[in-house]
Amino acid sequence: xxxxxxxxxxxxxxxxxxxxxxxxxxxxxxxxxxxxxxxxxxxxxxxxxxxxxxxxxxxxxxxxxxxxxxxxxxxxxxxxxxxxxxxxxxxxxxxxxxxxxxxxxxxxxxxxxxxxxxxxxxxxxxxxxxxxxxxxxxxxxxxxxxxxxxxxxxxxxxxxxxxxxxxxxxxxxxxxxxxxxxxxxxxxxxxxxxx
Amino acid sequence: xxxxxxxxxxxxxxxxxxxxxxxxxxxxxxxxxxxxxxxxxxxxxxxxxxxxxxxxxxxxxxxxxxxxxxxxxxxxxxxxxxxxxxxxxxxxxxxxxxxxxxxxxxxxxxx
Numbered sequence: 001x002x003x004x005x006x007x008x009x010x011x012x013x014x015x016x017x018x019x020x021x022x023x024x025x026x027x028x029x030x031x032x033x034x035x036x037x038x039x040x041x042x043x044x045x046x047x048x049x050x051x052x053x054x055x056x057x058x059x060x061x062x063x064x065x066x067x068x069x070x071x072x073x074x075x076x077x078x079x080x081x082x083x084x085x086x087x088x089x090x091x092x093x094x095x096x097x098x099x100x101x102x103x104x105x106x107x108x109x110x111x112x113x114x115x116x117x118x119x120x121x122x123x124x125x126x127x128x129x130x131x132x133x134x135x136x137x138x139x140x141x142x143x144x145x146x147x148x149x150x151x152x153x154x155x156x157x158x159x160x161x162x163x164x165x166x167x168x169x170x171x172x173x174x175x176x177x178x179x180x181x182x183x184x185x186x187x188x189x190x191x192x193x194x195x
Numbered sequence: 196x197x198x199x200x201x202x203x204x205x206x207x208x209x210x211x212x213x214x215x216x217x218x219x220x221x222x223x224x225x226x227x228x229x230x231x232x233x234x235x236x237x238x239x240x241x242x243x244x245x246x247x248x249x250x251x252x253x254x255x256x257x258x259x260x261x262x263x264x265x266x267x268x269x270x271x272x273x274x275x276x277x278x279x280x281x282x283x284x285x286x287x288x289x290x291x292x293x294x295x296x297x298x299x300x301x302x303x304x305x306x
Binding site: 025 | 221222223226238239240241243244247248251259263265266267269270271272
């Protein structure tokens with residue numbers, strides 16, 4: 001994939017493919033250096049992303065709040081279910097005498113499944129859920145969710161003894177956790193645009 | 196009908212730049228016109244967001260031109276101001292004119 005095609009792909013996440021192509025053409029025409037071109041691509045993508053959120057901030061924050069609530073409920077339910085299943089299987093193995101302690105391999109697989117579900121699958125599905133409720137502005141609720149969760153992290157960080165580094169790390173970590181949410185929403189957007 | 200509150204400063208500047216450029220108004224020329232005529236240097240991102248917003252409000256229309264080899268075969272997106280856009284920007288400018296009446300500002304000529 002050529003550089004300009006990568007730029008077009010990035011912009012097509014936040015606008016229609018035709019507009020993305022035209023914008024890349026504009027940036028090719030106006031940017032005098034390679035760095036200037038890429039800076040233009042990234043700034044334009046971020047501006048368009050923020051612009052979607054800024055067009056209906058209250059609606060998007062409401063949607064993000066519902067998304068965050070749903071995500072919390074699903075994760076709590078998942079933890080309860082995982083604890084129940086884990087406890088049940090451990091109990092069965094213990095009672096049947098086939099294992100006095102959990103098998104390390106099974107334990108590792110269990111943890112991987114738990115992390116994959118909690119860290120990837122649930123956020124990915126939340127991204128899809130949010131995007132379906134914001135047709136035409138699929139990525140805006142993800143921006144709102146990022147703002148909301150960053151604000152919650154910041155508020156929680158300020159409750160105890162203030163450790164600026166820890167607060168910055170916490171807020172940054174949330175941006176990483178948003179990647180599966182963003183991917184889920186972007187897929188729904190691309191599906192809509194390809195119809 | 197858009198009122199003054201719905202037309203921001205950059206929106207008015209973009210509308211006026213499109214009107215000045217006529218048939219040759221696309222992203223690059225609009226930004227160059229704004230830089231040449233005002234003291235502002237809007238980022239490409241801010242310009243595209245404003246253009247999209249104006250189109251959503253029905254104040255501008257856009258259409259794609261033919262692909263050009265200089266741009267790697269990518270078409271230009273040409274903009275034109277709709278009748279609603281002309282009325283919106285004229286109304287905003289009339290408001291400015293009324294506010295300016297009776298004031299003497301350095302370098303500002305009054306109609």
